[in-house]
Structures are given as C-alpha cells and as structure tokens.
Amino acid sequence: xxxxxxxxxxxxxxxxxxxxxxxxxxxxxxxxxxxxxxxxxxxxxxxxxxxxxxxxxxxxxxxxxxxxxxxxxxxxxxxxxxxxxxxxxxxxxxxxxxxxxxxxxxxxxxxxxxxxxxxxxxxxxxxxxxxxxxxxxxxxxxxxxxxxxxxxxxxxxxxxxxxxxxxxxxxxxxxxxxxxxxxxxxxxxxxxxxxxxxxxxxxxxxxxxxxxxxxxxxxxxxxxxxxxxxxxxxxxxxxxxxxxxxxxxxxxxxxxxxxxxxxxxxxxxxxxxxxxxxxxxxxxxxxxxxxxxxxxxxxxxxxxxxxxxxxxxxxxxxxxxxxxxxxxxxxxxxxxxxxxxxxxxxxxxxxxxxxxxxxxxxxxxxxxxxxxxxxxxxxxxxxxxxxxxxxxxxxxxxxxxxxxxxxxxxxxxxxxxxxxxxxxxxxxxxxxxxxxxxxxxxxxxxxxxxxxxxxxxxxxxxxxxxxxxxxxxxxxxxxxxxxxxxxxxxxxxxxxxxx
Numbered sequence: 140x141x142x143x144x145x146x147x148x149x150x151x152x153x154x155x156x157x158x159x160x161x162x163x164x165x166x167x168x169x170x171x172x173x174x175x176x177x178x179x180x181x182x183x184x185x186x187x188x189x190x191x192x193x194x195x196x197x198x199x200x201x202x203x204x205x206x207x208x209x210x211x212x213x214x215x216x217x218x219x220x221x222x223x224x225x226x227x228x229x230x231x232x233x234x235x236x237x238x239x240x241x242x243x244x245x246x247x248x249x250x251x252x253x254x255x256x257x258x259x260x261x262x263x264x265x266x267x268x269x270x271x272x273x274x275x276x277x278x279x280x281x282x283x284x285x286x287x288x289x290x291x292x293x294x295x296x297x298x299x300x301x302x303x304x305x306x307x308x309x310x311x312x313x314x315x316x317x318x319x320x321x322x323x324x325x326x327x328x329x330x331x332x333x334x335x336x337x338x339x340x341x342x343x344x345x346x347x348x349x350x351x352x353x354x355x356x357x358x359x360x361x362x363x364x365x366x367x368x369x370x371x372x373x374x375x376x377x378x379x380x381x382x383x384x385x386x387x388x389x390x391x392x393x394x395x396x397x398x399x400x401x402x403x404x405x406x407x408x409x410x411x412x413x414x415x416x417x418x419x420x421x422x423x424x425x426x427x428x429x430x431x432x433x434x435x436x437x438x439x440x441x442x443x444x445x446x447x448x449x450x451x452x453x454x455x456x457x458x459x460x461x462x463x464x465x466x467x468x469x470x471x472x473x474x475x476x477x478x479x480x481x482x483x484x485x486x487x488x489x490x491x492x493x494x495x496x497x498x499x500x501x502x503x504x505x506x507x508x509x510x511x512x513x514x515x516x517x518x519x520x521x522x523x524x525x526x527x528x529x530x531x532x533x534x535x536x537x538x539x540x541x542x543x544x545x546x547x548x549x550x551x552x553x554x555x556x557x558x559x560x561x562x563x564x565x566x567x568x569x570x571x572x573x574x575x576x577x578x579x580x581x582x583x584x585x586x587x588x589x590x591x592x593x594x595x596x597x598x599x600x601x602x603x604x605x606x607x608x609x610x611x612x613x614x615x616x617x618x619x620x621x622x623x624x625x626x627x628x629x630x631x632x633x634x635x636x637x638x
C-alpha cells in the first residue's frame with residue numbers, strides 16, 4: 140500500500156509540521172538487536188608458559204607496546220628494512236586503500252541521515268517560423284529549490300552507519316594484520332638469509348680444511364704410503380662441499396629476491412651484502428591469554444565483522460515498518476530572468492509520503508532469517524579465530540622452549556664432532572686409521588656445525604612467530620582498554636583516521 144499527500148495552501152501546512160514532529164519523536168526507535176561481544180573460552184594462564192620459563196627471559200613490556208617489535212632483535216639493518224616495508228610494501232598499500240574505502244563508505248552512510256537539497260533551473264525561448272502567421276518569440280524561465288528527507292524513524296539508517304563503522308574498524312585491523320604479516324615475513328627471510336651467509340662462511344672454512352686433507356692424501360699417495368682410494372675419497376669430500384656451497388648461494392639469492400618483493404622493488408634493483416650475523420633471541424613478554432583478544436588484529440577484525448552482522452539484522456527488520464519521506468520545494472516561473480525573484484511568481488509546496496509493504500510472501504522474514512544466520516556464522520568464525528590464536532601461541536611457546544634446550548645439546552655435539560674429526564685426522568697421518576674413518580668424522584662434524592647454525596636461526600624465526608601470534612603489540616583505540624589484562628594501546632597504523 141502506498142499513500143501520498145501534498146499541500147499547496149498555508150492552511151494545510153500544519154500537517155507536514157506535525158509529521159516532522161512525529162518523525163522526531165519516533166527517531167529514537169530502533170529495531171536492531173543490542174550488540175554484545177560474543178564470549179570466548181580464555182584460560183587464566185598459558186598451558187606451555189612454564190615450559191618456556193628460563194628460555195624466554197623477561198623483557199620490557201613497552202618494547203611491544205610501541206609496536207616496533209622487530210627492534211627486540213637488535214639488528215640495525217633489519218630496522219632499516221622494516222621501515223621501508225611499511226612504506227613500499229604493496230600488500231600494505233592495498234590494505235591502506237581498503238581502509239580508506241571503508242572510511243568513505245562510513246561517510247556515505249552517515250550522509251543519508253541528513254536532508255538532501257537540490258537546485259533545478261531551466262530556460263526556454265520559443266516561437267513559430269513560416270506559414271501565414273508569425274508570432275514574436277517568447278521566453279520561459281524557471282528555478283526550483285527542493286529538499287527531501289527520510290527520517291530514520293526505525294533506526295535503519297543508524298544501523299547502516301553502525302555496520303559501516305564496524306566494517307571500517309575491521310578494515311583497520313586488516314591493515315594492522317597486513318603490516319604484521321609483511322614485517323614478519325621480512326624478518327623471517329632476513330634471518331634465513333643471514334643463516335645462509337653463516338653456512339657459506341662455515342662451508343668456506345670446511346672447504347679449506349678439505350683442500351688441506353686432499354693435499355695430504357695426494358702427498359701420501361705420491362709417497363706410496365696411501366692408497367689411491369684415499370685420494371678419491373678426499374676429492375669427493377672436497378667437490379661435494381663446493382657443490383653444497385653453490386646450492387647455498389642459490390638459497391640465499393631466493394631469500395634476497397623475497398625481501399626485494401616485500402620492499403616493493405624488483406629483485407634486479409636490490410642487493411643485500413653479506414654481514415656478520417648475531418643469533419639474538421629476544422625475550423617476549425607474554426601477558427595473560429585475555430590480552431590476546433586486544434593484541435591480535437585478526438581477532439579484532441573477526442569481532443568487528445560480528446558487530447557489522449548484528450547491525451544487518453536491524454536493517455533487515457526495519458523493512459517490516461513503513462518508510463516515511465518528507466519533501467519541500469520553492470520555485471518560480473517567469474518570462475524574464477529578473478522576474479524569477481518576484482514573490483508574485485513564486486510557488487511552494489510541502490508534502491510527505493508513506494510506503495508500507497502489505498504482502499511479500501515472506502521475503503522480509505527470509506531476509507531477517509538470513510541476517511541472523513549470517514550473524515551466527517560470524518560468531519562461529521570469531522570464536523574459531525580466537526581458538527586458533529590460542530593454539531598458535533601455545534605451539535610457539537612449546538617450540539621456543541624445545542629449541543632452546545636443543546641448542547645446548549647441539550652445541551655440545553658440534554664441539555665433540557670437531558674434536559673427533561681432528562683426532563682422526565691426526566691418527567690418519569700417523570697411519571693408525573683408514574681414510575674412511577676420517578671422511579665419516581668430517582661429514583659428521585660438518586653436519587653438526589650446520590645443524591647448530593640452522594637451529595639458531597630456527598630460534599629466531601620461532602620468536603618472530605611467537606610475536607606474531609601475540610599480535611605484535613598492536614591494539615586499536617576503539618577496542619577500549621577496560622578488559623582485564625589489557626595493555627596500553629599501540630599507535631594506529633599510518634592511514635587516514637575515521638571521521
């Protein structure tokens with residue numbers, strides 16, 4: 140059913156004024172459900188926190204609050220690259236653009252709460268040409284100023300604004316997640332590259348040792364006190380070590396190319412010279428599990444998606460109620476432009492319209508049910524995101540403790556393998572053992588050294604993964620700081636603020 144009324148006399152203007160008053164009173168009505176943040180299962184402490192004690196020394200908590208978590212590793216080159224990533228990484232740039240778009244959508248939805256005003260004007264000159272009679276040309280000008288407003292009687296527009304705001308906040312969290320991911324990938328690739336550099340240095344030293352062993356066996360063979368197989372075994376060891384070094388160069392190049400892509404430059408235009416690598420493993424302040432709800436941007440984004448879905452329920456319910464629109468216009472018609480501003484030629488009108496759906500075969504109810512189902516789905520995704528985050532932290536805590544304990548054993552094993560290699564090489568020179576024993580000891584020593592280096596970088600990358608699992612120190616202002624265990628908010632990402 141559609142009903143419309145218009146009034147062109149002053150006596151009837153009281154009704155539209157009454158409609159305005161009624162709209163103002165009803166504007167406080169809202170059909171959307173009150174939003175409550177979904178509950179999640181959060182423990183008081185981390186299950187694996189005790190396992191990590193002693194392996195994760197205390198560190199100043201404000202190091203993560205500032206969000207610059209990569210500085211915990213104390214590597215100036217990494218700090219420089221992290222600054223470049225935040226400016227030039229294309230995934231971050233796309234997230235910034237998405238955030239700006241979400242902010243624009245908020246402004247667009249908010250604009251619907253206010254009246255719209257339009258100005259129309261026209262001019263026409265007409266006459267006759269040819270025939271038995273002629274007439275002088277005539278002019279016709281008109282100007283109309285109109286306004287229309289759809290009062291938010293049932294809260295539909297406000298729910299749309301709330302939904303857009305929640306989506307914008309989710310987009311802000313996505314931006315933080317993109318930033319955290321990009322810098323995390325950078326740090327992981329950077330330390331992997333430095334580990335490749337360390338292995339190359341290790342292989343260079345090993346190749347020098349193998350070269351000396353090859354010369355010794357060649358001299359012994361020339362003197363007739365060693366078999367040719369000794370020379371061949373020494374040569375095999377030497378050539379294999381050189382081949383492994385070439386393979387490490389390829390691996391290093393791949394990490395360098397990955398870093399270039401993260402920096403937003405072509406690999407051909409970027410190079411990272413070899414440098415001394417210090418396998419620093421920083422302490423990571425854990426906090427309590429409830430802190431994770433404020434520190435993980437993906438959790439924040441999932442929760443904001445729940446809020447947006449909740450607002451969509453109110454928008455769907457508003458379709459049950461009539462739409463009310465108010466209009467007003469002032470215009471003038473004249474044959475001369477200067478007469479347009481004469482009150483004698485002015486026309487005005489006030490009006491309103493009401494539209495109500497009488498029968499839709501259950502379409503509105505279906506939309507409401509669909510919105511409710513979408514809300515329940517978003518709640519489930521939010522809770523799963525929280526559980527996955529808890530799992531990631533527990534996994535990294537276990538890995539941190541395990542790798543730290545393993546490093547002590549690997550270091551001891553490497554030292555023992557080095558001694559064994561040297562002793563067997565001395566015994567071979569004294570003709571007490573075969574060269575096969577020397578080869579076996581050399582292979583074991585090299586493997587132990589490389590394993591130790593790889594374990595050291597694994598500890599660093601695990602620390603990076605733990606920091607990422609903890610959210611990297613990010614916290615949005617709109618999340619509030621009243622929750623138990625919440626830490627001070629980190630700076631907002633470098634993007635336009637919501638207006």
